Amino acid sequence: MTAPAASAAPAAPAGQAFLNDVQVLAERDFKRSFSKVALFGTVVQPLVFFGIFYATFSGMLADKGIDYGPSVTPTLVVQALMFIAIASAMALATDRGSGLFNRLRTMPISSSALGAARLLTVAVEAVISTVVIALVAHLAGFRFHEGPLAAIGFLLVAVLFTMALAAVTATLGLTVRSQEALAACLYLPYLPLLVVSTGFVPANLFPGWLQPVVNVSPVSAVVEALRALSDSSTGTGRVWPALVWCAGLILLCGWTTARAFRKVTK
């Protein structure tokens, strides 16, 4: 062994070290994100859903004068983003289970670099999913009627929402010990959240007692924001609730995640 012992990791300026760590950690995460299995989740799955929903409902709703393709696209984007956040927590749980997470915690890496790398990864995945869905939705009549700036806004809201969701799921991923329980915690709420929102059906068609829930749902807020940024018939003022929700969730769950992170032992 050629061991020049007693030489600690060369001290680099803190900022540079941080960037190096984020880059190396994110590269590993990307490698995982671009594996066949992961791409199935981020690219194929949303497209399959799109196909199913479009084929099933568009004809039905066309009779009622609803252009289903454009109106359901934001909903399916949101669904894809939820899958990304779920997969992100499962990835965290895998690293915890394999002990890799603990090894990283014994190395001279800042915990913020770990968090930043994860956020960067989900952001990139969100961009890919959103772009793929928007392109395919083009065939179903989805257009960015509000111009390129709004299209960028659409992408930014999608990324922001994914980060917010990832912060929520990360807390669970770091807290729930068994992978099975974690999978249940993650997959159970996703469908009710999606369905009990304005994503598929307008709020006024829900039973009266459910309407308040639909109206305050963060999923409704984000779906409406995405619609506002793509469809000229709704005002862009409807972007704000989504931004408030995302900012709130990121702050709150950023804090709970940091707490959970400190508590993790094995």
Add this chain to the structure above:
Amino acid sequence: MAEAAIEIDRLRKSFGPKAAVDDVSFSVAAGTVVGLLGPNGAGKTTVINCLTTLLTPDSGTARLAGHDVTTDPAGVRASVAVTGQFAAVDETLTGRENLVFFGRLLRLTRTGASARAAELLDQFGLSEAGDMPAGHYSGGMRRRLDLAASLVVPRPILVLDEPTTGLDPRSRQALWDAVRRLARDGMAILLTTQYLEEADALAERIVVIDEGRVIAEGTPKELKKDVGGSVCEVQISDAGDRARATGALAGFVGVKERDDVLVVPMRGTDELSAIVRALDGAALKADDIAVHPPTLNDVFFALTKDHRGSEGPAFDTGEGRS
């Protein structure tokens, strides 16, 4: 440097009402290997986790390379390399990619990390498997990769939690050689083990813990002297013959019966012929006669006699591993 590389003083850590580590103190000087010895649940991993900043001690202090684990965890992390009890590698990455990943996190350049990875794969006999996903490795291969990962960038302190559990004899020997070389180069090494022979082969000093407390500390020689010498085990299946043999061996001190085996403590190797002569004299034929050096089990039984009564813990003595 006046201060030892690892200084542990009255370390305490409880989980709920139960103290996993209770008032543990010892130190490890640069260039030496200290073995932390104890049965399952003794608190070895908990001590290690406190040293490597995974756990915060309830009280007491631990300083590594002058950095306190509670007040300066970042300094500790920069000075310590750890191999945990369970292999911690990314199973989706290949062995090589794992090592490059850890190297780059320790601020090696991309090319530097690749070169170092190749070197370590070679050294740990993983060159051929280097480009296979670590998830496909056998347990022992994963273990070796895990060890290689802690040596990507040598740091002044190396902590190994049961590093040879699950290794075949050749890999274990290779690891022992590596540990000796690293210590000679000036590293301070703390390793936990359940095997006395391992502590014996590697460690200048051994700290024995049980139920979170240090129950003995010393050089391997000192500890074995406490335990006494080897034992001779005479196996006689026939109960009647065994009873007669007990009589024939009455001249030996401390003979014990364990199932169909008579365990005779030996004060020197010349006692073996005396035992055989005694059996011959009674015209008895043993089914098997074996001489065992003191095992951790023996050390343990000896050390825990007053510590927790006659009931010692049952645990793997590592017999039959080589």
